[in-house]
Amino acid sequence: MTEQDDISRDAELPEPELATPGRWSVSLVWLVPLVAALVGLVLVVRAYLQAGPSITITFDTAEGIEPGKTEVKYKDVVVGKVSSAELEANHEFVIVHVDLSKEAASLAVEDSRFWVVRPRVDMGGVSGLGTLLSGAYIGVDVGQSDKARTEFEGLEVPPAVTNDQQGKRFQLRSSDLGSLDIGSPVYYRRIPVGRVVGFDLNPDGRNVTIQVFVDHPYDRFVTNRSRFWNASGVDVSVSTGGVRVNTQSLATVLVGGVAFQSLPGDDPGEMADMDAAFPLFSDQNSALAPPDGDQLKLRMRFFQSVRGLAVGAPVDFQGIEIGTVSGIELEYDRDKKQFAALIDATVYPQRLGRAYRGLRDGVVDHDHGDEQPINADRQVFTDMVNQGLRAQMRTGNLISGQLYIALAFEAKAKPMMVAADDGQPLEVPTSLASFDQIQQQVADIVDRLDEIPFRDIGRDLSDTVRSARDLLRQIDGEVTPELRRLLEDVRATVNAANQSLAQPDAPLQQNLTETLDELDRAARSMRSLTDYLQRHPESLIRGKANDPDPTDNFPNE
Amino acid sequence: MATQPLCVCEHCDAVYRRRALARREIARCLRCGAELYRDQRYDLNAMLALTLAALIVFVIANVYPIVRIEVQGVASEATLWGAIMATWNSGVGVVAALAAATVFFFPLGQIALFLHVLPALRRGRVPVHFSDAMHALRLVQPWSMVEVFLLGALVSVVKLAGLAEVIPGIGLWAFGILTLLLTTLTGFDLRRLWEIADGARR
Ligand SMILES: [Zn+2]
Numbered sequence: 091m092t093e094q095d096d097i098s099r100d101a102e103l104p105e106p107e108l109a110t111p112g113r114w115s116v117s118l119v120w121l122v123p124l125v126a127a128l129v130g131l132v133l134v135v136r137a138y139l140q141a142g143p144s145i146t147i148t149f150d151t152a153e154g155i156e157p158g159k160t161e162v163k164y165k166d167v168v169v170g171k172v173s174s175a176e177l178e179a180n181h182e183f184v185i186v187h188v189d190l191s192k193e194a195a196s197l198a199v200e201d202s203r204f205w206v207v208r209p210r211v212d213m214g215g216v217s218g219l220g221t222l223l224s225g226a227y228i229g230v231d232v233g234q235s236d237k238a239r240t241e242f243e244g245l246e247v248p249p250a251v252t253n254d255q256q257g258k259r260f261q262l263r264s265s266d267l268g269s270l271d272i273g274s275p276v277y278y279r280r281i282p283v284g285r286v287v288g289f290d291l292n293p294d295g296r297n298v299t300i301q302v303f304v305d306h307p308y309d310r311f312v313t314n315r316s317r318f319w320n321a322s323g324v325d326v327s328v329s330t331g332g333v334r335v336n337t338q339s340l341a342t343v344l345v346g347g348v349a350f351q352s353l354p355g356d357d358p359g360e361m362a363d364m365d366a367a368f369p370l371f372s373d374q375n376s377a378l379a380p381p382d383g384d385q386l387k388l389r390m391r392f393f394q395s396v397r398g399l400a401v402g403a404p405v406d407f408q409g410i411e412i413g414t415v416s417g418i419e420l421e422y423d424r425d426k427k428q429f430a431a432l433i434d435a436t437v438y439p440q441r442l443g444r445a446y447r448g449l450r451d452g453v454v455d456h457d458h459g460d461e462q463p464i465n466a467d468r469q470v471f472t473d474m475v476n477q478g479l480r481a482q483m484r485t486g487n488l489i490s491g492q493l494y495i496a497l498a499f500e501a502k503a504k505p506m507m508v509a510a511d512d513g514q515p516l517e518v519p520t521s522l523a524s525f526d527q528i529q530q531q532v533a534d535i536v537d538r539l540d541e542i543p544f545r546d547i548g549r550d551l552s553d554t555v556r557s558a559r560d561l562l563r564q565i566d567g568e569v570t571p572e573l574r575r576l577l578e579d580v581r582a583t584v585n586a587a588n589q590s591l592a593q594p595d596a597p598l599q600q601n602l603t604e605t606l607d608e609l610d611r612a613a614r615s616m617r618s619l620t621d622y623l624q625r626h627p628e629s630l631i632r633g634k635a636n637d638p639d640p641t642d643n644f645p646n647e
Numbered sequence: 648m649a650t651q652p653l654c655v656c657e658h659c660d661a662v663y664r665r666r667a668l669a670r671r672e673i674a675r676c677l678r679c680g681a682e683l684y685r686d687q688r689y690d691l692n693a694m695l696a697l698t699l700a701a702l703i704v705f706v707i708a709n710v711y712p713i714v715r716i717e718v719q720g721v722a723s724e725a726t727l728w729g730a731i732m733a734t735w736n737s738g739v740g741v742v743a744a745l746a747a748a749t750v751f752f753f754p755l756g757q758i759a760l761f762l763h764v765l766p767a768l769r770r771g772r773v774p775v776h777f778s779d780a781m782h783a784l785r786l787v788q789p790w791s792m793v794e795v796f797l798l799g800a801l802v803s804v805v806k807l808a809g810l811a812e813v814i815p816g817i818g819l820w821a822f823g824i825l826t827l828l829l830t831t832l833t834g835f836d837l838r839r840l841w842e843i844a845d846g847a848r849r
Binding site for chain 2: 616
């Protein structure tokens with residue numbers, strides 16, 4: 091065939107039909123970026139709507155806190171995430187920025203408290219072991235206030251009481267803190283029902299106020315008749331009553347504690363109010379002792395050394411502690427030309443109980459019907475002195491050399507008259523203690539010291555330490571290798587993924603060309619679909635129209 | 648007029664002579680009504696629309712995490728740049744740089760070059776540095792490998808799924824769509840752009 095033929099053939103060929111489509115069909119393709127923009131907009135709007143407030147918390151150290159990973163949890167629900175952590179300008183503490191979720195916005199109020207939960211061994215035992223695996227997180231105690239706040243000072247230790255815990259707080263007044271500390275338990279009938287949550291030195295520096303928290307429902311056992319005492323450590327008291335060993339539990343030996351109970355009797359008393367104040371007694375006996383009643387001042391003169399006798403030493407009558415020494419002074423007796431120790435004591439005659447009431451009634455009824463009670467007490471003691479009551483200084487504790495005052499009748503005592511009523515303290519004559527008594531006391535003390543189960547206490551302690559050590563070894567031996575293996579597995583996977591992508595002869599690389607071809611083909615058919623849709627947008631609704639019969643449209647056929 | 652180009656209908660094999668088209672005109676087959684060719688301006692429209700879509704999806708893909716992995720309650724989210732930085736820090740800087748180039752910079756360059764060229768051509772003008780941009784586009788296109796990254800990420804997700812709880816993130820979906828869009832962009836015939844530019848110059 092010649093070129094001429096070609097041209098003439100070309101001239102015979104028909105020209106295609108020309109059409110100008112409606113303007114709207116062109117805009118169809120713009121739907122694609124519009125949809126993409128809409129999706130982007132939705133994502134942005136959603137992020138904006140879900141974003142809660144950002145807060146900053148300061149901590150001493152950022153140990154365990156990882157920006158982007160560490161979460162803030164309330165009741166174990168994630169309510170926020172640490173976005174960044176930075177050092178404060180003076181390098182004293184770290185500032186942690188936290189993004190709270192929208193639902194947690196109400197957490198950022200005036201009295202909320204934050205702390206880092208990490209494994210911790212403290213008064214209450216071992217806590218936060220779960221964070222060994224999950225990593226540290228920030229705990230939050232939601233405040234009750236409705237005032238918003240965005241800057242917080244983080245606690246270094248978890249709070250002993252969180253705001254959502256039910257119970258009551260009480261104040262205890264004591265002369266010193268003893269072995270108590272924040273977290274020390276509070277016992278009721280040896281059941282732990284609360285803990286010490288704080289302590290303050292009073293402004294005058296003379297006393298300590300200890301705050302305790304008693305959990306619901308035990309808080310109802312704290313009444314106006316409740317007495318609190320220090321149940322700390324091993325309470326070994328050597329007194330006229332002998333040696334007493336008293337502990338609430340092994341825990342109190344280690345960490346100290348407070349116990350409370352109502353005064354014996356039928357009346358349970360009324361429930362105490364929040365923040366009610368109670369005195370903290372040094373031991374159970376003094377806490378539960380009957381009320382003292384009126385007091386009577388006694389004065390004694392000892393012509394011997396009073397080394398070992400201290401203010402506060404007990405005054406004892408036939409084994410019952412009825413008072414304490416209130417003052418010790420030295421005096422020079424010009425007549426006898428010798429020094430005398432002038433001992434003042436305060437006694438509570440009511441503590442002698444029923445026997446004393448009988449004596450006192452006798453005095454009041456027969457002699458002076460309208461006698462003032464204080465004078466009646468004095469009269470009874472005056473009578474007793476006349477009948478031979480003498481004061482002796484005895485050894486209470488051989489180890490420490492502590493002394494106490496014992497009041498006792500002496501059969502051989504010469505009658506001695508003392509003034510019946512005077513503004514001065516009642517003078518009680520003294521006598522020297524016999525050696526026999528001392529010896530007997532020594533034997534008693536030694537016997538009872540033997541009864542203290544020091545060995546058991548020691549064994550229990552070493553058991554506790556051993557099981558703690560076992561636990562730690564277990565964590566070290568089982569958990570850590572598990573974690574390491576897990577990490578190695580993850581790394582191996584990533585390596586494998588790297589290799590299958592990086593090696594030139596990797597099967598993935600070979601398949602890639604084919605895949606891309608496939609994609610290309612897919613794109614091409616997508617394009618013809620788009621084109622078809624552009625031409626026949628109505629086909630979306632009506633379906634694809636049947637091809638018209640070629641003969642109808644092609645007259646040259 | 649001697650060698651007027653011919654055109655064959657893809658659907659019914661009818662042969663036509665090419666005709667010059669007016670603006671927005673489409674040439675159709677007389678026999679079956681199929682589209683033969685159309686005024687190139689409409690292609691510019693489609694290319695510009697898809698390029699804009701690709702840009703939006705590219706931003707989404709880079710902002711949102713690709714995957715979230717949870718092992719024993721320890722969660723970790725990875726964005727593209729997080730992954731690249733992690734690769735860099737683990738000592739294989741070359742791999743990190745390569746990944747950054749093929750998954751981030753080259754696709755971004757491709758989109759940017761299209762955005763430079765297309766709007767001007769669409770208005771019938773030739774953009775500044777047109778030929779440089781077109782050469783750059785030709786060089787960049789083969790190196791834009793978002794699809795490789797997507798396949799790698801999918802392989803990792805599948806492999807990790809047995810070891811940890813793996814949750815695909817918005818970023819992964821965005822990369823999927825970005826792959827489709829970029830493949831379509833790459834499928835455009837750059838020669839047509841030259842032709843259009845020639846037409847605009849005249
Ligand atoms: Zn046709």
